[in-house]
Amino acid sequence: MRVLFVTPECAPLIKIGGLGDVSAALPVALRALDIDVRVLLPGYAPVMSRVGAPAPLASLEILGHQVRLLDARLASGVPLIVLDCPALFQRSGGPYQDDAGVDWPDNALRFGVLSRTAAMLGCASSPLGWQPDIVHLNDWPAALAAAYLHYEHGPRSTSIVTIHNLAFQGNFEPGVLQHLRLPAESYAPEGLEFHGRVSFLKAGLHYAQAVTTVSPTYAQEIQHEATGAGMHGVLRHRSLALTGILNGIDTNEWDPAADPWLPAHYSGETLARKADVKRALASRLGLTAISPAVPLLGFVGRLTHQKGSDLLVAAAPDLLAMNTRLVVLGSGTREQENALRALADRYPGTVSIAIGFDESLAHLIEGGADLFIMPSRFEPCGLNQMYSQRYGTPPVAHATGGLVDTIVDCTEQTLATGTATGFLFRGPSAGALTAAVERALAVYRTPDRWRSLQLSGMARDFSWTRPALQYAALYRQLAACDRD
Numbered sequence: 001m002r003v004l005f006v007t008p009e010c011a012p013l014i015k016i017g018g019l020g021d022v023s024a025a026l027p028v029a030l031r032a033l034d035i036d037v038r039v040l041l042p043g044y045a046p047v048m049s050r051v052g053a054p055a056p057l058a059s060l061e062i063l064g065h066q067v068r069l070l071d072a073r074l075a076s077g078v079p080l081i082v083l084d085c086p087a088l089f090q091r092s093g094g095p096y097q098d099d100a101g102v103d104w105p106d107n108a109l110r111f112g113v114l115s116r117t118a119a120m121l122g123c124a125s126s127p128l129g130w131q132p133d134i135v136h137l138n139d140w141p142a143a144l145a146a147a148y149l150h151y152e153h154g155p156r157s158t159s160i161v162t163i164h165n166l167a168f169q170g171n172f173e174p175g176v177l178q179h180l181r182l183p184a185e186s187y188a189p190e191g192l193e194f195h196g197r198v199s200f201l202k203a204g205l206h207y208a209q210a211v212t213t214v215s216p217t218y219a220q221e222i223q224h225e226a227t228g229a230g231m232h233g234v235l236r237h238r239s240l241a242l243t244g245i246l247n248g249i250d251t252n253e254w255d256p257a258a259d260p261w262l263p264a265h266y267s268g269e270t271l272a273r274k275a276d277v278k279r280a281l282a283s284r285l286g287l288t289a290i291s292p293a294v295p296l297l298g299f300v301g302r303l304t305h306q307k308g309s310d311l312l313v314a315a316a317p318d319l320l321a322m323n324t325r326l327v328v329l330g331s332g333t334r335e336q337e338n339a340l341r342a343l344a345d346r347y348p349g350t351v352s353i354a355i356g357f358d359e360s361l362a363h364l365i366e367g368g369a370d371l372f373i374m375p376s377r378f379e380p381c382g383l384n385q386m387y388s389q390r391y392g393t394p395p396v397a398h399a400t401g402g403l404v405d406t407i408v409d410c411t412e413q414t415l416a417t418g419t420a421t422g423f424l425f426r427g428p429s430a431g432a433l434t435a436a437v438e439r440a441l442a443v444y445r446t447p448d449r450w451r452s453l454q455l456s457g458m459a460r461d462f463s464w465t466r467p468a469l470q471y472a473a474l475y476r477q478l479a480a481c482d483r484d
Helices: 018-031 045-050 107-121 145-150 174-180 200-207 216-221 232-237 271-285 309-320 334-346 359-368 384-390 401-406 412-417 430-444 447-458 465-483
Strands: 002-006 036-042 055-062 065-073 079-084 134-138 158-163 197-199 210-213 242-244 296-300 325-330 351-355 371-374 395-398 423-425
Touching: 002 018, 002 107, 018 036, 018 134, 018 465, 036 107, 045 079, 055 107, 065 107, 079 107, 107 134, 107 145, 107 174, 107 200, 134 145, 134 465, 145 158, 145 200, 158 200, 158 465, 174 197, 197 200, 200 232, 210 216, 210 465, 216 242, 216 401, 271 296, 271 325, 271 359, 271 447, 296 309, 296 359, 309 325, 309 334, 309 430, 325 359, 334 351, 359 384, 371 384, 371 430, 384 395, 384 401, 384 447, 395 401, 395 430, 412 447, 423 430, 430 447
Parallel strands: 002 036, 002 134, 036 079, 134 158, 158 210, 210 242, 296 325, 296 371, 325 351, 371 395, 395 423
Antiparallel strands: 055 065, 065 079
16 A cells, blocks of 8 residues: 655644644554555755755656655655755745745645645656555645546546644635646636635545544534534535544653653653652743642643633633642734733743743643643644643643543543543633633542542553554555445
8 A cells, every 4th residue: 555645744844733743653653554655745944954965756847846856754764755846945934924924925836836746646647656546635735636636637546635624724816726727627616616715625625535634523523614614515515535533642752751851750650750840840930839739730732712822811810819820832823922921920930921832841841730721612633632641631621623532521420430531621711611620620639539530541542553543444445446
């Protein structure tokens, strides 16, 4: 089985969110199942600076641009095909935006080139002498490849598109169609037209042979108007082709027994050492009066409406009145960042806010916090709630998407059966978040029950083994259908 895994992000070379982590870990797990996976990634400046001097595989003209395909490998050993086109990808800023956080004006062309290249590699005319059975497309920047494959003549690969976050759709003015060199007939409701615009994601949802998303609950939610981001009708129409496969995490990178970012290592048998990590976190951030009697709440993530950071700000006075400490790491909208800075100014020594991203601090918060806060309004899968359970830091989360699929709500019954791993609340509001934290602290103040909760979470298997098996089964099913 040969699979081309097409992605705009892949950690540690380039990462904006969870997609980067998935693109690094899932191919490794698939190759362990004897699937020949190769990753196709744009040659952004950070990528080119880290892959050394890769050998050229082919030179092509794609949508009027000269591109090179370069032969490289990820640190994991997974084969990497770098799409080298300096005019489109070697820029300062991020994959999608400039240094000021403004979308690149030629994103349609940039990711059109990525998609067209992916489709070319999925055809008999591939210059590599290697044609995949499956072209696996990740999020909108790669999704247009499904349309290119649809309009190819002759043998071509089966396409799958994975939705990592439906809120990001790659919608552009219809004038871009002439630069993308797709037939005019593709611009139709039964195609890539979406409310008068060209939608890369809709193209993937319409033309791909299968659609997956990153948790079973999210797969159901996005078929409804309230959570379907305008695409609910298309997704309902494709419901028989839609599958929710829960993401995994890299259990080697996220392991409290061996994490190089932690000042002390611990496991279920040595859980008392977690207190050393809490003290180190408090010391690093200048938090005062830290002790077992003072619970430390942690948040790591984007400071946006989706992630509910505004709910955390609104709930903070009531949470702090419960004699807690709060640490936040993340970046996002200026409004959210300023609100959190103001909160830290109002509660010195009690609240610490770190704007930006710091890998070492992210690991330290997962290990040192007592509770991990995730008030996301919607969450396709989420990774931090899995990290936190593995680190013995029970999550408090809104009951949505992948959070429902990965957290067992703590009740008297689930505590008694040893299955509870965290705390879920219904309805995204500051009051519901506060009530859930209050419920969590009632358990925290009973050490035996709290330890049982921690151990249940630490025992969960969040590795990529099971998701990889599900993807492999889907690949085989689609390949068999294609042969038929």
